Amino acid sequence: MKTDRERAAAHAGAPLATRLTWLTALRLLVLTILLVVAAATYLGGFTPGGFSSLVALTTVATAYGVAAVYAVFLRMKRALPSIAHAQLVTDQITWTALVYITGGASSGATSLYGLTCLTGAILLGLRGAAVAAVAGAGAYGLLCGGFMLQVLPVPTDQPFDAYLTQWSAMRYTIFVNLLAIVVVTLLASYLAERLRTTGGRLAQATARAEQAERLAMLGRLAAGLAHEIRNPLGSIAGSIELLRTGGTLSAEDRQLCEIIERETQRLNELVGDMLDLSRPRAPAMEPMDLVATIHDVVMLAGRSGRGGDVTVRYEGPKVSVVRADPAQLRQVVWNLVRNAVQASSAGAEVVIALSREASDRQVLEVRDHGRGIPSEARERLFDAFFTTRSHGIGIGLAVVKRILDDHQFSVEVESQEGQGTTFRVLLPSHAVHLDMDTSEPLPVSERLPRSRAVL
Template sequence: MTMERERAAYEGAPLAARLTWLTALRLLVLTIFLVVAAFTYLGGFTSGGFSSLVALTTVAAAYGVAGIYAAFLRIRRALPSIARAQLVTDQITWTAIAYITGGATSGATSLYGLTCLTGAILLGLRGAAVAGAAGAAAYAAMCAAFVLRWIPVPPDQPFDAYETQGSDLLYPLFVNVMAIVVVTLLAAYLAERLRTTGGRLVQATARAEQAERLAALGRLAAGLAHEIRNPLGAIAGSIELLRTGGTLAQEDQQLCEIIERETKRLNELVSDMLELSRPRVPAMEPMDLAATIREVVVLASHSGRGGDVDVRYEGPATAVVVADPGQLRQVVWNLVRNAVQASSAGMAVVVGLAREEGQGYALEVRDQGRGIAREARDRLFDAFFTTRSHGIGIGLAVVKRILDDHGFSVSVDSVEGQGTTFRVLLPERVAQLDAAASLPVSERLPRSRATL
């Protein structure tokens, strides 16, 4: 799974829940800090005191704004905007606390970093950046206001505890702004790592659940495969005898063809279930992928709907790769079969193979079908997921498992109404290919051992 999918999986956790918990935590921290500051720094809340009035007004405003945010959280609208507004509000709140507890040199400036961490948790890098910019701007504005005499030193606080001259404010301004920047960068980095780890955890959990389902399927498939294949073989043999007997009318011949075709489809389904539920380690060896593709193209052209869909190969005459011949043949067959089933009569399915310098070979299976909806592409290789009315979604899951076992990648490019392209990248294995090149041709290019 790509990094984007991992991140999306982690970000599936509701933003509203994180906002609710962090809003409650913010109010708790604010209240505790103000109470501690009031009784240790202000000497308690005094009636009519300037600093006490600012402190109480700050608490009341913070709770009032929190109530507004809570109303938006209930309707779950514009949550990212609410999160950014909270971050800016918090930095302004900490600036008000810093103003009454020492100004530019107040210990309350450490709370700016707390909001940067909060922003990183809520919105990642963007949230940390918004919080950091708001904190630095609010702190710089307070320092500038002291220098320009826009705000006075609180009258009930000692004047000597405040720095109001520009030369005296340069150092604390520089130190605090740099601290905010460092905390912002660190918080953004940690949040990104957390998101990545969370996404991988979700992915690992999903894989474990899928593995459990596949294990159950494997036990069921192993028990039923023999019982299913025996009657299928008997049906296929009986139908073949009836067709060659020469006593059937034309209509009966057509019915026999239908039975034979559906019997073959059931046999393929059983084979896919066994392949998916009972994986084996690939037996890596040199093989001629081009020859394998040509064999599959010929087979697809003479089976199923290959008669009314043009299946052709475009690529080199020989292409030596290192893989499990049987499993890679299964991959090509499943992709071609999927493309044929997605095509209408008269359309073409092209299996292309090309050498990409420094990357290996690129295998593409292109059809002209109706395409795949964007919302379905992320689940395309999941077991038991299908976009067709028939089938149970096993063929592409087998493809993904085999390619993952080989270390090959597969991607899908689809335009609704124009067709779909499956692209498999088989990377270079220079050392193995060089060793294979010294072998006789008959040993380097073994024929596939798989049967379809």
């Protein structure tokens, strides 16, 4: 399963094969136009049998032939990075042939080396631009060296005076052209990387916006269903309670009524989670005793029927006053405790711990010793309708994240598979009333009583 980051990277640009196809076609078009212009400007037209004309026509024919070979590999979609590197090197050699017949070291066609560096940056980023730069500088250097060593003759149909063949005459031109290649390479690499990063962020933002739109639609649907479900649930719960307390049922029938009552309560909690997620409410901030809220949650966990015998215990100070929405923060604590208990096996222990860091930031931890969370699921842990359990629909933690984001609180998760999970809620110092917070932990005998939560 791909993460959001992987999906964004996949959509950051067109596939390499598509980009290679388009750039190959564009390259052939540009080459053909340039050679026509060069023939009209430098050669006075294609002279039959002329040396420069022969080089130009051979270059075009070779470029088209090599493009046909590349097209075969592109259709097979094999070794695409190697094909891209080969095309970049081929381009620089092609431009060198054009430089050779249009003035040598001082030819204006040397600017085409930079075009290939830009192409390399678009295709492969810094690595592609570097390959193009090395190939271009090497080909240009060999051309100039061939003139200086008189290994490469001046085209016979070109004026000899238009070509630089001595080191003293061409060293400045060589330096300027090589510097231009380096500068273009660095700038193209930087811009291509920025474009790639921006495109990735844009794709990620678009994906999140589409997901948010889908979730909003699901939320509206869930809210409507929740209202329709809640009324029958109330009737079922009331009817079962009357049957169970009527005194006319057998022990087996009463056990069946308890099962129905427990499952009805579970459905009612799921409906409540749907409503919380689909109808967000701005928090009403006011001072509240977080420890008292935790005490209520511990008591509630002890009376909740959910499957296994789990101990819920609190560790921390007697009083801790924070500024938050009491109802919403209570929902956060309850959802985290419920999630921890559901992840625990019978006889295990869930610990709610409250402490203060040196920066006066308050830390609320909910620890369990359950099976832990798989690493591939942690990035989506707070997504709505995502769950790692066989039962449940993945709403509780999404509600937690939304409430904490509205409060500008943060949450962290630490988990090891097979060893348990810790959810850590961080309350910033500005939300903590230091003058009303006693940081000394309670003695063991004075701690909140342990509650057996049948979950």
